[in-house]
Amino acid sequence: MAGEQRESKSRSQKKKDKRSLSDLKTLGRELLSSRRHINNLPLLLTYISPSSPPHYVLEALLSLQSFFSPVLHDLPPSSSSKPSLSSSGDPLVICRTWLRPKFDELVQSLISIAVSSECEETLRDVVLDTLMEFVKLGNRGxxxxxxxxxxxxxxxxxxxxxxxxxxxxxxxxxxxxxxxxxxxxxxxxxxxxxxxxxxxxxxxxxxxxxxxxxxxxxxxxxxxxxxxxxxxxxxxxxxxxxxxxxxxxxxDDHQEHSKNTEVGNKQEKGEKxxxxxxxxxxxxxxxxxxxxxxxxxxxxxxxxxxxxxxxxxxxxxxxxxxMSNPAIDFLTLSYDIGGVVSVMALSGLFVLMTKYGLEYPNFYEKLYALLNPAIFMAKHRAKFFQLLDSCLRSPLLPAYLAAAFTKKLSRLSLVVPPSGSLVIMALVHNLLRRHPSINCLVHRDRSEETNQPAKEHTSSNGDAGVVSEAGREKQGVDLFNDEESDPLRSNAMRSSLWEIDTLRHHYCPPVSRFVLSLENDLTVRAKTTEVTISDFSSGSYSTIFREEMRRRVKQVPLAFYKATPTSLFSESDFPGWTFDIDEGLGR
Incomplete structure (x- = not known):
């Protein structure tokens, strides 16, 4: 039996290979002209395959689509549907029941062509349009x-x-x-x-x-x-x-009996x-x-x-x-991962917190932990710095938290590129202006700072401890703990912004010039304005160089010599050495 089926398939394949394109067109015209040629349908279906030539597939598809489109709404819902006993003898019902699996076979063949690597893009486009036409008509309209x-x-x-x-x-x-x-x-x-x-x-x-x-x-x-x-x-x-x-x-089908009532209610409520x-x-x-x-x-x-x-x-x-309910655990989990992933998740999390009332515990602690030198080299650093400035904008921010972020950023200014130092100073400028309670970091009175820890140290360890603590303060020991992840325990309020002061002598001129903006009295808000972080957040060496090239320099530093130099180095530069021009040897 299996051998007979293989022989039958081989014979049909040989007949298929012998047919020309004109024969295929004849089969299609006969199928569309009369139901007597309904047996042409299975023959045309054999050409709908990824292995068939594209022009054969296209010709067979045009005939089959023209045949099935008018009768789709009359076909049974699925190929498993059977005619009822009362209508089992109706030839029309039997024909439609027979056509249903043929249509399913056509659809499956078209989907195979659509995802096949053997087919051309033009044929795929035609197949997609045909399938979408069946989507429109295949479910009884x-x-x-x-x-x-x-x-x-x-x-x-x-x-x-x-x-x-x-x-x-x-x-x-x-x-x-x-x-x-x-x-x-x-x-x-x-x-x-x-x-x-x-x-x-x-x-x-x-x-x-x-x-x-x-x-x-x-x-x-x-x-x-x-x-x-x-x-x-x-x-x-x-x-x-x-x-x-x-x-x-x-x-609409389930509520057809109350359709008129619903339409009236909608009009009364003013619904569009x-x-x-x-x-x-x-x-x-x-x-x-x-x-x-x-x-x-x-x-x-x-x-x-x-x-x-x-x-x-x-x-x-x-x-x-x-979204109907924008509560995405995906963002909160991503923000907990840390590193660049947390930086990228900050935008969505900020929108959820500000617009949809999302409560996220320890948000500022995790934001504080993101501040590291790698952030200033990240791809999305510009958006991060803008969001960081927005998150620190609230006047209800505790003083210790504002001081911790200010001090952390100041410490990072010593190790980041010049573009990073510029955006740090812009952020520090805004923080000092928004939170006058932390302006004590700009100028720290040493006598006041040494008194408070001395009193605490005296109550526990006696006079000897007082002397050692004060001595350490006078030697310039910074009480700020840069490695502490909790802003509350970082001791930022007992420190000062000495890092910003060191930038006065930065090798990059724009950085040293920008430090002068912090000398203004930022507590008087009427005299100062906030710095736009977006102007600095995407900076780099190239942007700094271009800005310097566009500047008009009024005074150019020149080397001045009272007498024309006769050598590259003077003897005072190298004590114990002499340079003889005639001999060309130094000893």
Missing amino acids: KFYSALYHKLIQAIVYSSLEVDFLLESLASTYFKYMDVRYFTFITIEKLCKMSSNSSGDKAVIAEGDNSKESLHCSINKIYFILSHIPPLGNLAENAEIEMWSTGFLSKE SNKNGFSLSTLSRKMKLKFTKAWMSFLRLPLSLEVYKEVLVNVHQMVIPY
């Missing part, structure tokens, strides 16, 4: 979500890079509201499937070959999510495009309605809910490091403002 789910799933889980197909899908169909809606539903399902098969890791290290296919799928999911336009606020006269006519139709028959507020609410579920499911996946960083950079702009 309503959006065929099952077919759309199969298409997206095949694209996401294919082992090939299908950037062209995703770009074509995003540019052509993501403008339709129902396509966005069902895309969010599909992405949520795919994310849950991927999450169950990948474990509980938050980030998978790069280079793991066993996870390469999973990373490829996650990258495609992120591409789809990031290319769906956000909904935003719908205006009363907003034009909403739909790909099919059955969007949100399930609820669309020409498609549903409320704009209902649409906005449902879209935000699906958007939130899709993104929350995606953020639970084991993201690659590249995608992880890109999401952190953009989440506060393209995700949080459009």
Whole structure:
């Protein structure tokens, strides 16, 4: 029996190879002209495969699409449907039941072509348009979500890079509201499937070959999510495009008996309605809910490091403002990681705290821990410094906290590049101006500073301890603990900004000039203004050099000699050495 089937397939393959393109056109015309040639349908289906020549696939597809489009709304819901006993003898019902698996076979073949590496991009584009036409018509005039789910799933889980197909899908169909809606539903399902098969890791290290296919799928999911336009606020006269006519139709079907009453209630409440028959507020609410579920499911996946960083950079702009309940554990967990990841998560976390009332304990302690020399070389340092300045803007900030940040930044100014010293002085300038209680750091009276620790030391260790403590203070010992992670225990209020004073003699002229701005009385706010951090946050050696080249110098330092020098070095520079020009030898 198996041998007979193989022989039958080989015979049909030989017949298929012998047919010309004109024969294929004849089969299509006969199929469309009369139902007597219905047996041409299986023959045409054999040409819908990735191995067939593109022009053969295109010709067969045109005939099959023209045949199935008018009858799609009459086909049974699935290939498993059987005709009822009362209508089992109806030839029309039997024909439709027979056509249903043929249509499913056509869809499966088209999806295989769409994700195949053997097909040309032009053919993939035609196949995608055909599948989307079936999505529009395949569910009796309503959006065929099952077919759309199969298409997206095949694209996401294919082992090939299908950037062209995703770009074509995003540019052509993501403008339709129902396509966005069902895309969010599909992405949520795919994310849950991927999450169950990948474990509980938050980030998978790069280079793991066993996870390469999973990373490829996650990258495609992120591409789809990031290319769906956000909904935003719908205006009363907003034009909403739909790909099919059955969007949100399930609820309408369940509530058809009270449709007129609901429309009257909506008009009384003043709700905006669309020409498609549903409320704009209902649409906005449902879209935000699906958007939130899709993104929350995606953020639970084991993201690659590249995608992880890109999401952190953009989440506060393209995700949080459009969520129904923007409480993302993804950001808080990322902020706890430390290093560059925490810097990148700060933007989204700041938006949640300032606009959505998120309570995050120990926020300033962890922000304080991020201050290290590596921050001044990070890629996203400009945004970090601007957010740091915004976080320290509140007048309710405790004095010890403001002093700790000021002192920590001042200490870093000794080891960072000149561009980092400039942004540090800008931050210190703003902190001193906003918090007059820490201006004691600018000028510390040594006699007052030595009295307080002497009294505390006397009560415990006697007079001998007093002398040693005062002696250490007079020798210039800084009580600030740079290695302490807790700002409260850093002793910043008992220190001074001697680091800023050392920058007066910095080798970079812009740094030494900027120190002079701190000599103003910053406690009088009417006489001073805050420094714009964005003017310094993205600085580098090249920006400093360009600024210096544009400056007009009035006085240029010149070397002046009373007599023309006869040698490069004078004898006073090298005691015990003499330079004889005639002999050319030094001894």
